[in-house]
Amino acid sequence: MLRPVVLALAVLLPALTGIAEAQNRDLRTVFTAPIAIERSEPVTEIPIDFRFGKLFIAARVNGEDSEFIFDTGSPTILSRALADTLDLVTIGQNTGVDANGTAVTMDVAIAASIELGGVRFIDVPVLVFDYSGVDPGGCIFTGGVIGSEILPGSAWRIDMQRMTLGIAESTDVWPAAEDGIRTPLHDFGYPHAPVIDYSVGDISDRALFDTGSPDQVALFARVAEHESVLDGFVDGSVMRGRGYEGVSAGGSGDLEPLIRATLSDFRAGSHQLGPVRASVRGVPPTLLGAGILDRQIVTLDYPAGQVLLAARSEPAEARREAGYGVQAIGGEVRIMRVFDGSHAASAGLEPGARVLAIGDRSLTSETPETQCDTVRWLLDGFDPADAQSLLVDGEEGPVVINVPATE
Structure with missing residues (x-):
């Protein structure tokens, strides 16, 4: 051991x-x-x-x-x-x-x-x-x-x-959950972001509770590479691909290998939260993201220095994971990520490719207003897990790529 x-x-x-x-x-x-x-x-x-x-x-x-x-x-x-x-x-x-x-x-x-x-x-x-x-x-x-x-x-x-x-001034105003989880909350000073202890496999570390991350868990790559963590990936759950982790204040990151997997064993402090769905991120720290709110009510109790997690009585429905993602960048829409073995990969989509249209919706906008309409539609109205017909700018001109729905 x-x-x-x-x-x-x-x-x-x-x-x-x-x-x-x-x-x-x-x-x-x-x-x-x-x-x-x-x-x-x-x-x-x-x-x-x-x-x-x-x-x-x-x-x-x-x-x-x-x-x-x-x-x-x-x-x-x-x-x-x-x-x-x-x-x-x-x-x-x-x-x-x-x-x-x-x-x-x-x-x-x-x-x-x-x-x-x-x-x-x-x-x-x-x-x-x-x-x-x-x-x-x-x-x-x-x-x-x-x-x-x-x-x-x-x-x-x-x-x-x-x-x-x-x-609230304290958690005394709320009824305590009988089967809730309590684990220490660490505050390392400005900007006072909430940090908790976690463990996975033989790794013990600290994670940032980050509601800006959409994942249940975004696992730091050095942790994900450990043998005991790899052994905890649920069989058949691993998705590998290439793409960009996302866009932040400094712009998009570099093209990177991407990994998603279900962790059978993930603990907040000493308490089991797994199985959880995790992505792997190249920069530290590990994140416990907003995706965990689909299953848990989270209380950050700063006065008592603790984090409380209570299982929701009505968990949100599991989200379908598409084999690719798109995003508007610089007035254009680009393929941000493609996962191996997905319908998108089989259809020929590549990270970085420019998308000219999805279905009958043109994505080549001329004004800031129409560009923002496209951005908001891509973020909140478009589901890449549905069957889609994409018009992509190829080397020899526009090419239609049909991507079946994710099961």
């Missing part, structure tokens, strides 16, 4: 590269200062909307109402358009890395208040980013992202069965 292997998860304060001389603020102090919280009542609930594979919530920043993606794996990032509307003053710049490991520099400002229902967070450091320059951000990001630096000081219950986000 191999001894457990522990891979250290480095959670570092991003490099701080600029200070506004006029205000003479030390950015490290700005990022690490506790955020004051005002509550109109001990517990409040706000609705969650699920679109484009993301969790959307309404919030008010400095008195301005807008819609935001709720992303526990990110700091709070306001869109440039909203920041300009609010006349926010830049106090410096921050350089960090996005989900693909690419360095990204953003302006830093202070939001005097961020209100979620009856909860008000005061003097919140926020990053500012122009989403219009990144696909598909300009079409789906209105206010930006509400992220993890406001999480300390509250218990947060994410219940996608009821489609609500609960915010």
Whole structure:
């Protein structure tokens, strides 16, 4: 029996590269200062909307109402358009890395208040980013992202069965689940992202609970390569292919080998969550993603330093996995990934190929408005698991490729 292997998860304060001389603020102090919280009542609930594979919530920043993606794996990032509307003053710049490991520099400002229902967070450091320059951000990001630096000081219950986000002083306001899981929550400082212990095979490590990831689990490649983890892949569940892991603030990553598999053994702390469906990602850390919310109600209890997981009484239906994926990039629609042995691979689709039309819908847009219509349709109206006829730009001209439905 191999001894457990522990891979250290480095959670570092991003490099701080600029200070506004006029205000003479030390950015490290700005990022690490506790955020004051005002509550109109001990517990409040706000609705969650699920679109484009993301969790959307309404919030008010400095008195301005807008819609935001709720992303526990990110700091709070306001869109440039909203920041300009609010006349926010830049106090410096921050350089960090996005989900693909690419360095990204953003302006830093202070939001005097961020209100979620009856909860008000005061003097919140926020990053500012122009989403219009990144696909598909300009079409789906209105206010930006509400992220993890406001999480300390509250218990947060994410219940996608009821489609609500609960915010409370403590978990005492909610009934305890008889068969629920409790495991430690680690907070390594700004941006205070929730980190939990996990183990798979003979590997013990720490994972980021990231509602910005659509997967149940996104397993760091070094973990996935371990013999004891490979032995835990359920027979017949492995899908291998090539493609791009996704688009983040710094753009799309490189063309990479892709792996999906079902893990028979995955534990949150010492508690069994498996079997879980996992993808493999090239950059650390391992992520416990929003896909787990299909099966679990998750509570991030920062005051008590614990994560609570309770099985939903009505789990969501299992999602069909298509053998390929598409995305709008730079005004064009491209094949982002293709898995070996799939109908898409057999039909001849290749990662990077430009798609001119799907069925009778043209994807060659001329205006920003029609481009955003295409982006939103691809994210929320198009299902590659259905039978599709794709018009692809080939070496000798357009080629029709028919892809049967995924069973």
